[in-house]
Amino acid sequence: MKAINSCLSKECKYLNISCVFPSVVHCLTSWSPSAISALDGRLVKNMEHVLNLGGSSPTMLGSFSSPKQCIASHIAYKWSYQSMRTNDRLSFLFFDKCRQLQCTHELHRPQTSRTSIFACQMPARDTRYSKKRLSNPQNTDLPPVLPKRKKKPYPIPLKKILEASRADKKLAEMGKEKPLEPPKNGLLVPDLVPVAYEVLDAWKILIKGVSQLLHVIPVHACSECSEVHVSQTGHDIQNCHGPKSANRRSFHIWVKGSINDILLPIESYHQYDPFGTRVKHETRFNHDRIPAVVELCIQAGVELPEYPSRRRTQPIRMMGKKVIDRGGIVEPPKPPRSADILELDTYRALERFPPPADSDVVGIAQATLNAYEKVRWGVTKLMKKYTVKACGYCSEVHVGPWGHNAKLCGEFKHQWRDGKHGWQDAVVDEVFPPNYVWHVADPKGPPLKSSLKRFYGKAPVVVELCVQAGAPVPRKYRPMMRLDIVVPDYDEAQLVA
DSSP states (O other), rough: OHHHHHEEEETTTSSOOOOOOOHHHHHHHSOOOHHHHHHHHHHHHHHHHHHHHSSSSSSEEEEEOHHHHHHGGTTTTTTHHHHHHHHHHHHHHHHHHHHHTTTTTTTOOOOOOSSSSEEEEOOOOGGOOOOOHHTSSSSSOOOOOOOOSSSSOOOOOOOHHHHHHHHHHHHHHOOOOOOOOEEEEEEEEGGGHHHHHHHHHHHHHHHHHHHHHHSSSOEEESSSSSOEEESSSBBBBOOOOSTTTTTTTOOOOOEEEEGGGGSOOOOEEESSSSTTSSBTTGGGGGSSEEHHHHHHHHHHHBTTTBBBBOOOOOOOOTTTEEEEEOOOOOOOOOOOOGGGGGGGGGGTHHHHHHOOGEEEEEHHHHHHHHHHHHHHHHHHHHHHTTOOOSSSSSSOOSSSSOOOOOOOHHHHHHHTTTTOEEEOOOOHHHHOOOEEEOOOOTSSSSBGGGGGGGGOOEEEHHHHHHTTTTTOOOOHHHHHHHHTSOOTTTTTGGGGG
């Protein structure tokens, strides 16, 4: 037993077992030699196996505090006092064998805390499905296509909409005004004014870049449906749902595409005072139709002489859904007309911008892609504050606190609504739609086939246009375009699981 006590005193330099558990020495010295040798023999094989593993990955070092000090913290682990004492004995015999077998300090690094330590073998961890790998998936599915014979889902849950409506109604019944913050009260948000200018500048660059790239990269559009394809020839995927598509076995009829096939014309009524009188069906021609992105930037603080907007200095007051003070009705001024407004629209853009030089195509593609990301980022940021309404049945969009009253909706069950739109909160894809198209790895290769369409990826049409012009693929679009998937041949597709 003197040898055991001497080993214990040596190990106590960094284990401090005798300091935390003074009863361990007494328990070990009270054992008989036969009991110690029997317990020692059962541990030899296990300890040699653990020592031969090497490395810290299959070995787990853990600790258990003294039962007198922290026994309450280990109740959840269901460790009794007797099991802790047994663990202390095993810990001492384990490190004693480590010393005898000349175990290195790196293999079993002792802890500096005043606790006892045990060691056990854990199964190797399977790292094939770690979080780091799942954060970069191989492919990503696109958003589902919503049916046209059903209303779009609400971006905000209907339960929260009804709760907010009941709260406003309760305040109105109590005679209290509705608390409003900018821009809901008609005032500007100063922090978003620079963002609006950045979005408008990026919008101009985007129109110019797409127009120049259309002179170099061929774009095809179906004359019977909204399908667009960026390649030397149209694809052979049978997914046309236009008129008389059954007679053509759902094949597309390809024609030359335009800029409106890439940047979908989502327009909105421009109002001098969005909080003034609504646009009625009889007065709809008194208001200009401009891109919804431009109207959003104007209401966010951009000053355009061609499209003036009222800037309030006093907030409006509302009680429930009724405006009790809007500062009077102000007649809009007659704006001057100039050629600068052509930069904000896609009208005759191919004629306004000539074809670029061959050495400038890659630079234009990269600048266009950056502008596209800037516009999408800015629209997302502005829509978090400024209200944009969209029809739940058609593609109509209105920038302002309330939708207009023009009876122009002709979608599902429009007779029941007398042609009025079903307004709800809009999402970014409705104001600035991405318009997904098939990704073509080799634009000069054979056309895409219907039998292999599950191996093809998709991307926004602007991204696909810029990538084929030489711009690098953005990281977030790689899973969507399925660049890591090898498209098999027609005969090999049947053998793929």
